[in-house]
Amino acid sequence: MIGRLNHVAIAVKDIAAASALYRDTMGADVSEAVPQTEHGVTTVFIHLPNTKIELLEPLGADSPIAKFLERNPDGGIHHICYEVDDILAARDRLKATGARVLGTGEPKIGAHGKPVLFLHPKDFNGTLVELEQA
Amino acid sequence: MIGRLNHVAIAVKDIAAASALYRDTMGADVSEAVPQTEHGVTTVFIHLPNTKIELLEPLGADSPIAKFLERNPDGGIHHICYEVDDILAARDRLKATGARVLGTGEPKIGAHGKPVLFLHPKDFNGTLVELEQA
Numbered sequence: 001m002i003g004r005l006n007h008v009a010i011a012v013k014d015i016a017a018a019s020a021l022y023r024d025t026m027g028a029d030v031s032e033a034v035p036q037t038e039h040g041v042t043t044v045f046i047h048l049p050n051t052k053i054e055l056l057e058p059l060g061a062d063s064p065i066a067k068f069l070e071r072n073p074d075g076g077i078h079h080i081c082y083e084v085d086d087i088l089a090a091r092d093r094l095k096a097t098g099a100r101v102l103g104t105g106e107p108k109i110g111a112h113g114k115p116v117l118f119l120h121p122k123d124f125n126g127t128l129v130e131l132e133q134a
Numbered sequence: 135m136i137g138r139l140n141h142v143a144i145a146v147k148d149i150a151a152a153s154a155l156y157r158d159t160m161g162a163d164v165s166e167a168v169p170q171t172e173h174g175v176t177t178v179f180i181h182l183p184n185t186k187i188e189l190l191e192p193l194g195a196d197s198p199i200a201k202f203l204e205r206n207p208d209g210g211i212h213h214i215c216y217e218v219d220d221i222l223a224a225r226d227r228l229k230a231t232g233a234r235v236l237g238t239g240e241p242k243i244g245a246h247g248k249p250v251l252f253l254h255p256k257d258f259n260g261t262l263v264e265l266e267q268a
Contacts, residue, residue: 001161004184008142008214012259021258025231026216027135048216050138050184055259074260077211080142082160082182097159124155125146125189126208 001090002082006112006132007045007052011065011078015042015057018075022046022053033057039111040064054081054111079118080127083134087115090131099123107133135224136216140246140266141179141186145199145212149176149191152209156180156187167191173245174198188215188245213252214261217268221249224265233257241267 012018015033023030029047036043040063046053056078058066068078084090087107095101100120110116110132119129146152149167157164163181170177174197180187190212192200202212218224221241229235234254244250244266253263 003182005139005142005182005187008139010259010261018259025228025233027227048137048139053139072260074256076255076260077214080211093161094159099159121210122208125144125152126206126210127144 001093002084002131003134004083005051006081006083006130006134007054008080009054009056009078009130010075011056011058011068011072012075013057013069013073015044015055018055018057019044022055028053035059036111041111043111078128079130081116081130081132084131085134087117087131087133091117094119135227136218136265137268138217139185140215140217140264140268141188142214143188143190143212143264144209145190145192145202145206146209147191147203147207149178149189152189152191153178156189162187169193170245175245177245212262213264215250215264215266218265219268221251221265221267225251228253 019030022028031045033042033044040060042057042059044055056065100123102118107115107117115133117131121128153164156162165179167176167178174194176191176193178189190199234257236252241249241251249267251265255262
């Protein structure tokens, strides 16, 4: 069911500093920062040869990553995203096993413009898992 | 400098249950569990089309992931591993910027039989980073 690892998301307090670290010190291909008001984050993508790292900085008062950064003041890995061919089929298969889908359970359009769902970390080894329709 | 994302490592308490979750519920290609006595972990690899997830279960009394699981009893993402062409050149470049290399600072042979180093999470956005010579 799951396909490619679409990205690993790292929450950071200072996306300019984190971008500079990956661009200058790590020598990676780093995108410009893009404010995504509707998602409450500013994003930067680090393009590796086989996948992406997504840097996330809180944007606005209700950012979904604000609490994570309170608990993890240095930043940290926030979630991993797997691609699926059919997000509704994937959701229904997971729900049938008792796994919990966060929010309403209906896919939303994510930061890449594609349908996404998030799965409960307690059902996935303490890991917040995003599914994105490829 | 950094190349492919070699793997994302997830620490788990019960590798048999985590393997079954990824194999049966997530429909992924999951390897057998391999005890790695010299590394203090049992490993399972989940082969995705573009990279790997490495499941880690503590093995023995001095497992390097035992404390992580005490702090994260559900499990969680333990580290990410980037490939580099020349691990000594990468280390020296990072050290010149003030980044801290864990342990002796000399590469060890990792769970894949290749030279590896770990970098201090405080210098990398709260993320434990492994470098592996590709």
